[in-house]
Amino acid sequence: MSNEGGLREWKIGPQSEYRFEVDSKRPIAIKVIQGNAEVFGSEMAPGRMYLFSSECKAAIFSWEGCTIQRLDRPHGLPQPNNTSDVPPHVTGKPSTEYLSDETTMTAYANLHLVFEQMRVRSRRAERGATPDLTENTDTMGYEPPRVLVIGPEHSGKTTACKILANYAVRGMAACAPVYINLDPSDGGFTIPGTLTACPIDSPIPTSSPANPLGISATSAPTALSSSKLIPLVHWYGHPDVQKNPRLVEHLIRVLNNNVQERLEDDVLSRTSGLFIDTSANLSSIPLDDKYTLVKTTVLAFRVNMIVVIGNEKLTVEMQKLFSEQSYPDHPVTVLKIPRSPGVADLDAAYKERIQNYQLRNYFYGAPLQLPEELAGQSAGSLKLGGEASMDLTLSPHSTVLSFDDIHIYRIGQESFAPTSALPIGASRILGEMQPVKIDPSQPGARIVGSLLAVSSLVGVPESEEDIVDADVIGFIVITSMDMEAKKMTVLAPVATGLSGRIVLTGSFEWQDV
Amino acid sequence: MSVYNAYPAHGSNASYYSQTHNSQPYQQQYPAYYTAPTTQQQPPALDENSFRSLYTQRLGALTVNSRPIIQDLSMLAQNYPQMAHIVVESIERQVRMMSAPFKLPLFYLLDSIAKNAFHPYAAAFAPRIVRLFLDSYHAVDQPTQHKMREMMATWRSGSPDHRELFGSAVQSEIERVWGTSRMPTSNQVLTELDVVLVQKERAAQQNPYDELLPRHITALHELKRMIPTMNTSDLTATLTRLREMARASVSVVQQPPPGPTNVPNPYASFQAPQLPNYPPPPVANSFPPIPPSGLPAPLPATGFNAQNIISLLSSITSLQPGKLSVDTPVSVEISASMSLEDYEKAILQRKIKVTSTDISRTKPQILPFLYIKDSPQCNECGIRFPAGEDGKVKLRDHLDQHFRQNTKSSENVGRGFSRSWFVGRKNWVSDIPEHSLNKGKRPLAKMSEKQKAEVAEATRKELEAKYIIVPPGEEGKELRCAICMEKISLEFMEEDGDGDWVWKNAVKVDNKIYHATCHHDWANSTFNKQRLLEGEMSRQGTPDTSSRMDTTPLRLKSDSPKTPPSQLLSIAGTKRKAAPSIDTAKPASPSSKEGTPVVRGDDDEPRIKRRAIQV
Numbered sequence A: 001m002s003n004e005g006g007l008r009e010w011k012i013g014p015q016s017e018y019r020f021e022v023d024s025k026r027p028i029a030i031k032v033i034q035g036n037a038e039v040f041g042s043e044m045a046p047g048r049m050y051l052f053s054s055e056c057k058a059a060i061f062s063w064e065g066c067t068i069q070r071l072d073r074p075h076g077l078p079q080p081n082n083t084s085d086v087p088p089h090v091t092g093k094p095s096t097e098y099l100s101d102e103t104t105m106t107a108y109a110n111l112h113l114v115f116e117q118m119r120v121r122s123r124r125a126e127r128g129a130t131p132d133l134t135e136n137t138d139t140m141g142y143e144p145p146r147v148l149v150i151g152p153e154h155s156g157k158t159t160a161c162k163i164l165a166n167y168a169v170r171g172m173a174a175c176a177p178v179y180i181n182l183d184p185s186d187g188g189f190t191i192p193g194t195l196t197a198c199p200i201d202s203p204i205p206t207s208s209p210a211n212p213l214g215i216s217a218t219s220a221p222t223a224l225s226s227s228k229l230i231p232l233v234h235w236y237g238h239p240d241v242q243k244n245p246r247l248v249e250h251l252i253r254v255l256n257n258n259v260q261e262r263l264e265d266d267v268l269s270r271t272s273g274l275f276i277d278t279s280a281n282l283s284s285i286p287l288d289d290k291y292t293l294v295k296t297t298v299l300a301f302r303v304n305m306i307v308v309i310g311n312e313k314l315t316v317e318m319q320k321l322f323s324e325q326s327y328p329d330h331p332v333t334v335l336k337i338p339r340s341p342g343v344a345d346l347d348a349a350y351k352e353r354i355q356n357y358q359l360r361n362y363f364y365g366a367p368l369q370l371p372e373e374l375a376g377q378s379a380g381s382l383k384l385g386g387e388a389s390m391d392l393t394l395s396p397h398s399t400v401l402s403f404d405d406i407h408i409y410r411i412g413q414e415s416f417a418p419t420s421a422l423p424i425g426a427s428r429i430l431g432e433m434q435p436v437k438i439d440p441s442q443p444g445a446r447i448v449g450s451l452l453a454v455s456s457l458v459g460v461p462e463s464e465e466d467i468v469d470a471d472v473i474g475f476i477v478i479t480s481m482d483m484e485a486k487k488m489t490v491l492a493p494v495a496t497g498l499s500g501r502i503v504l505t506g507s508f509e510w511q512d513v
Numbered sequence B: 001m002s003v004y005n006a007y008p009a010h011g012s013n014a015s016y017y018s019q020t021h022n023s024q025p026y027q028q029q030y031p032a033y034y035t036a037p038t039t040q041q042q043p044p045a046l047d048e049n050s051f052r053s054l055y056t057q058r059l060g061a062l063t064v065n066s067r068p069i070i071q072d073l074s075m076l077a078q079n080y081p082q083m084a085h086i087v088v089e090s091i092e093r094q095v096r097m098m099s100a101p102f103k104l105p106l107f108y109l110l111d112s113i114a115k116n117a118f119h120p121y122a123a124a125f126a127p128r129i130v131r132l133f134l135d136s137y138h139a140v141d142q143p144t145q146h147k148m149r150e151m152m153a154t155w156r157s158g159s160p161d162h163r164e165l166f167g168s169a170v171q172s173e174i175e176r177v178w179g180t181s182r183m184p185t186s187n188q189v190l191t192e193l194d195v196v197l198v199q200k201e202r203a204a205q206q207n208p209y210d211e212l213l214p215r216h217i218t219a220l221h222e223l224k225r226m227i228p229t230m231n232t233s234d235l236t237a238t239l240t241r242l243r244e245m246a247r248a249s250v251s252v253v254q255q256p257p258p259g260p261t262n263v264p265n266p267y268a269s270f271q272a273p274q275l276p277n278y279p280p281p282p283v284a285n286s287f288p289p290i291p292p293s294g295l296p297a298p299l300p301a302t303g304f305n306a307q308n309i310i311s312l313l314s315s316i317t318s319l320q321p322g323k324l325s326v327d328t329p330v331s332v333e334i335s336a337s338m339s340l341e342d343y344e345k346a347i348l349q350r351k352i353k354v355t356s357t358d359i360s361r362t363k364p365q366i367l368p369f370l371y372i373k374d375s376p377q378c379n380e381c382g383i384r385f386p387a388g389e390d391g392k393v394k395l396r397d398h399l400d401q402h403f404r405q406n407t408k409s410s411e412n413v414g415r416g417f418s419r420s421w422f423v424g425r426k427n428w429v430s431d432i433p434e435h436s437l438n439k440g441k442r443p444l445a446k447m448s449e450k451q452k453a454e455v456a457e458a459t460r461k462e463l464e465a466k467y468i469i470v471p472p473g474e475e476g477k478e479l480r481c482a483i484c485m486e487k488i489s490l491e492f493m494e495e496d497g498d499g500d501w502v503w504k505n506a507v508k509v510d511n512k513i514y515h516a517t518c519h520h521d522w523a524n525s526t527f528n529k530q531r532l533l534e535g536e537m538s539r540q541g542t543p544d545t546s547s548r549m550d551t552t553p554l555r556l557k558s559d560s561p562k563t564p565p566s567q568l569l570s571i572a573g574t575k576r577k578a579a580p581s582i583d584t585a586k587p588a589s590p591s592s593k594e595g596t597p598v599v600r601g602d603d604d605e606p607r608i609k610r611r612a613i614q615v
Helices: A105-127 A157-168 A245-265 A267-272 A292-300 A312-321 A348-364 A464-469 B004-009 B011-018 B023-029 B031-035 B048-060 B067-079 B081-097 B100-116 B118-139 B142-155 B168-176 B186-206 B212-229 B232-252 B306-318 B340-349 B356-361 B388-411 B425-430 B449-464 B516-523 B528-540 B543-551 B565-578 B597-602 B606-614
Strands: A007-012 A016-021 A028-035 A049-052 A057-062 A066-071 A096-100 A146-150 A178-182 A194-199 A232-235 A274-278 A305-309 A333-337 A397-402 A407-411 A435-438 A451-455 A472-482 A487-492 A502-504 B467-469 B490-495 B498-504 B506-509 B512-515
Touching: A007 A016, A007 A057, A028 A057, A105 A157, A105 A267, A105 A333, A105 B340, A105 B356, A146 A157, A146 A292, A157 A274, A157 A305, A178 A245, A194 A245, A232 A245, A232 A451, A232 A472, A232 B425, A245 A267, A245 A292, A245 A464, A245 B425, A292 A312, A305 A312, A312 A333, A333 B356, A407 A464, A435 A464, B048 B067, B048 B081, B067 B081, B067 B100, B081 B100, B081 B118, B100 B118, B100 B142, B118 B142, B118 B168, B142 B168, B142 B186, B186 B212, B186 B232, B212 B232, B449 B516, B467 B506, B498 B506, B506 B516, B512 B516
Parallel strands: A146 A274, A146 A305, A178 A274, A305 A333, A407 A502
Antiparallel strands: A007 A066, A016 A057, A016 A096, A028 A049, A028 A066, A178 A194, A194 A232, A397 A487, A407 A435, A451 A472, A451 A502, A472 A487, B467 B498, B490 B498, B506 B512
């Protein structure tokens, strides 16, 4: 922990981690100079500069100990001139940083071993190899691990999935587990409000919460498959599962159908298993009973491992729920692992900012954010590590569409006016999954500023359920409307491909500022 | 406490495994001792004479290596420490009296007593043991000699404080007889190595999570192969190391607390001296020295250097077991050069219990696999690749991509890139990287229509055969399937003259009863639960929302490979058979529309497939 020449050094002990929280406007740069280190299971290349930005809260962990250097302002150096909105006295310094040897990585390493054994067995069964009886037969069957991760809020569910997925792709055998994000409050592969699935075949880096699980495909050149992910995206439209749990339940089934269809042919992913990340609400839904969504997920995806993070009660209830008596044909192992003491509590405001980062990132990419010390240098000269910190600047397109060009729907009941405002005796009973057509020319449609999801459906849908079931190909924002000319301006990632599309609204709004 | 139970693990003695032991009759003979050895009974008071006659009589039964008898006699000795002199006397007399083949079990008994009831027996045996041991040693055949040497080696650390069982003087006197304390022969080293190996293997069984033990064992096996080619100084060094290890590992292995409950149980797998399959004895009849050429042919010498092995041993003995060790593995080499099969084997060999406690507490064993030694690694992003040509090619491609990306992005500064549209469902499910595709068989998907129909038929039959026994008193109750709302038919099922009323084609899930076929369809469908709910809702007031279902155009002819329409229809048809009484008094529920299998079945998978065709 010395500070020389503008570098602050940290010695991370074995099985310890360096935790940090980055300020919004002050990205930091860290380099591993000795030993092996990883960020949430993704190994850091030694000697390379890694950037962390956008209020990133992360940890650099080392199994055997390592030394890292964080860029720091050397003493006595004149203040930089280009301080626009950064206070002059602080640069490149996380708002919080500390070392801790209290981690839960042991549990993840052991879980990974269990899962890897299951994968090996599953692959062998797929190859038709005869099982070797001399080997450890503790871990069950020939099924690959299909893992559901649940737990209370801020227990580190996404981090757990990420670590486990990153470990999975790090073995000697090719592996491509499907990562399924059922947490609509976190964008995961894309923006919030979605339920997504994506096969992962290379480590997911962590550099900014704007793209927590890597970058979905762009037209920019990329080297890593984590920067050109091809997710399957279903639009739910709200950040909170509670808003329309029936729709979530339905989309889980649809998503599963699609995933299963792919896995029929995709042997590598099939034998690699699934990781299902969830929102805390998934296990407390006011449906038939509070575990309805968990049950749906477990049965649909044929989950055989439930990992509960840091909650005894939930663990016991899961064990009861999926006991052998209830599901004799569907063995489910419930494991509890401790919550990492390093998980930061996130307030609602932070979550909202993250959702904003993710929305912005979808349209504009993640331009390189350098600590001030490095300002002005090009990415190429810095020897940056990985690719997550590459300069990914995207240019969305602003297009003018006529009202008839797209068909706007909203799924489920969301009254345009409160029920109390309806005439006496009238009631509005709309199915939670009823697509409702919205006419933008109606006063009250209030869709300016709304984020819309573009359905993959082409042409007139055959039925309403098709609208609900269809996945989406991207998102647009209505930036302005001209009622008289019946035209609207939309911001779209790509210039073409919008006319005739069905688009779905949700409760997200976004100001392009 | 005893090492006997692990003796058969010796490579050369593998034939022991296949031999049955003779303990069974004795179990019956001494039921009181055998079946309830754990109870702490106050031993009945006996005077010296009756004890002597009792003990001698039982000793007479010990003519084979029988665990129960040895246990029995050990316990007896343990329970009467005041009779130590009688026990010692009786055993010595018996050893001297019995002919050569029957001496070994008596020594095992002696060993068991001395180790389990150290006080006062070890001291009582000490003055006589050298003579007794050596006399017997000369009398028995070679395999038995080998056994005796093995046993003797365990005495070196056999006392409760891991010192010589009968004192160092006795130990060195016995050992001196064949010169072990000065110039070790390879046979002696082998014997001692076997003992250490057995200790380690036992320890490994007891502590399956200890990462070090498997390495020690592998190292020992390596060492074993080297011993025949070692020179004297190497042998001496090895022996020293082995003894250190023996001491260390004995102190590490968790010893069960002493007491009658823990009389060693290991003898069972032992046999009487005559061993038909025993390999040619490694020991020549005269000693010392024993020519190494008398050994069973060792594996051909490998590139291992003996000195390396010894330093290896010393390095692992110095590691403290129990302390987390994430060092690069020494003996079980997990490196980039291992084949995929080896990797898989190594993964499967790690032992881990799938419980919350073990997952959180066990020392991680996976680390060598996460940081695979020497694996090709991209120095730009840290990604590792498998070893071998395959990995090299991948790494080269990967670096090419980095290069391309770097040049392109510097060329294209300022030029607009944009987020791509997602590929859409149809492409997502079918665009699979070449290496991920199944090149071999496709069990389900490649079935012909006919086969699929057969499978579907079988599934349906299986489902229909399911039933629930009607709880007593509920025979008159009308039960409706919670999905289709139709009656579940009641039947009387006769079985072996005894009969039960059963609900046919029924399953119980979450305390609700469904038609088995309905539930199966429902579980395999996606939209239905919602439809069902909406249907219920519509009954309550807005029939128009459900009528939209009627406007759904007729399904296109589906070429779905999954669920041929014929199957769906057949399910629908038979379901009616199973539940023939359609309740007509249900006006608000037009059964042709919602909930009935016809619609539900039709609504199944083909809907998704259909879109794939149409898009």
